Amino acid sequence: EKVILNGKITLKTDIKVDFEDRGYQFGDGIYEVIRVYNGQLFTSKEHLNRLMASAKSISLAIPFTAGEIEGHLQQLIQENQLENGMIYMQFTRGVSPRNHAFPAPAIDSVYVAYTKPILHSSENATAGVKTILTEDIRWLRCDIKSLNLLGNILAKQKAADAGCFEALQHRDGIVTEGSSSNVSIVINGKVKTHPATNLILNGISRQVMLGLCKDNGIPFSEQTYTTEELLQADEVFLSSTTAEILPVIEIDGKAVGNGTPGPFTRKLQKLFQDEVA
Numbered sequence: 001e002k003v004i005l006n007g008k009i010t011l012k013t014d015i016k017v018d019f020e021d022r023g024y025q026f027g028d029g030i031y032e033v034i035r036v037y038n039g040q041l042f043t044s045k046e047h048l049n050r051l052m053a054s055a056k057s058i059s060l061a062i063p064f065t066a067g068e069i070e071g072h073l074q075q076l077i078q079e080n081q082l083e084n085g086m087i088y089m090q091f092t093r094g095v096s097p098r099n100h101a102f103p104a105p106a107i108d109s110v111y112v113a114y115t116k117p118i119l120h121s122s123e124n125a126t127a128g129v130k131t132i133l134t135e136d137i138r139w140l141r142c143d144i145k146s147l148n149l150l151g152n153i154l155a156k157q158k159a160a161d162a163g164c165f166e167a168l169q170h171r172d173g174i175v176t177e178g179s180s181s182n183v184s185i186v187i188n189g190k191v192k193t194h195p196a197t198n199l200i201l202n203g204i205s206r207q208v209m210l211g212l213c214k215d216n217g218i219p220f221s222e223q224t225y226t227t228e229e230l231l232q233a234d235e236v237f238l239s240s241t242t243a244e245i246l247p248v249i250e251i252d253g254k255a256v257g258n259g260t261p262g263p264f265t266r267k268l269q270k271l272f273q274d275e276v277a
């Protein structure tokens, strides 16, 4: 199995993490997860634009263009003969003796990427998933796809402990997003999702979903909504690169709608599948 290290294809067994890597010590870095369908990268431009924006937000210099990185990823897909799956990639600020301030002068970032196959049609997509509601305790730059994921993983673990798939987070009663997904609701045939502010990651799947609404005459708005609206919504669904569009059938033990995936969610799932086929 091959991986990318600093732009070069290499063997997975050749990679070692340095204990002074700032990603390891501080979570000082950024990442992306990109889906591969039928050997092709899906929405890679959007993901790589977001990668560059995340890097810029934390003043991390990436020594490649988006086009060069896309080339590396395509090469990796070929080397690993990946048909359907994902690519995980991350850049850290590099290896330097521990000091909160950035290394001066700047050092080379450390860039790693690997592939993982995903076998298609999950049971969750058909049956829907159970969730919990939890307070959003994260920082105020959730728009950056940062390696710092403590708030996210604590929320996800709370869900896992409750036997649930995802934790839906709220700040002072306003629903933000899942621990590793965006969340949208449907009320009276209208899709509502949190606007792309600093309080959420502007998911690429979220953007694809909104585009599908637009192109197919499904009313939508990027507006905040409360936990009350969430609990009373006709339908609730998640979106993410790995989960695609996933119906939420339960929140804190209470059924969403009639407790089965609703018609708008199923329609969007179908449109999404057509998009990636």
Ligand code: PDD
Residues within 6 Å of the ligand: 033, 152, 177, 178, 179, 180, 181, 182, 200, 201, 202, 203, 204, 205, 206, 239, 240, 241, 242
């Ligand atoms: N998670 N919000 C958060 C906090 C996320 O971590 C993710 C993605 C999303 C959805 O973004 P996108 O549609 O671009 O995947 C929203 C990735 C898949 C992960 O961490 O594995």
